[in-house]
Amino acid sequence: MELHVLNIVRRFGVGKTSGRPYDFTNVQYLEPVETISTENFNQDGVGYETAEIPATPEVLKMLRKFEFPVAVEFTTDHRKGVRGLEVVLVGIVEK
Numbered sequence: 001m002e003l004h005v006l007n008i009v010r011r012f013g014v015g016k017t018s019g020r021p022y023d024f025t026n027v028q029y030l031e032p033v034e035t036i037s038t039e040n041f042n043q044d045g046v047g048y049e050t051a052e053i054p055a056t057p058e059v060l061k062m063l064r065k066f067e068f069p070v071a072v073e074f075t076t077d078h079r080k081g082v083r084g085l086e087v088v089l090v091g092i093v094e095k
Contacts, residue, residue: 001076004030004069004070004071006068007028008060025055025059026052031048031049031050033045056090058090059090059091074091
């Protein structure tokens, strides 16, 4: 999966109210704007919009050597998320 990456951010700590630890790593990337037309919703545009995909903390270490924005090919896996299985970036493909 090749993505045009804008940034990668890892947020971790302990929740103020819950006291539970959290650890999230996400990649923001560009994807083409889609034209969508349904009975109740319409979207039209050109260019790119930002999207986000989860990644492992190891991917942050791998991406530190690049200047951003950058096009990178990723390896993926699946993990259990809040809404069922989700795709997660787990590594990069060296070219």
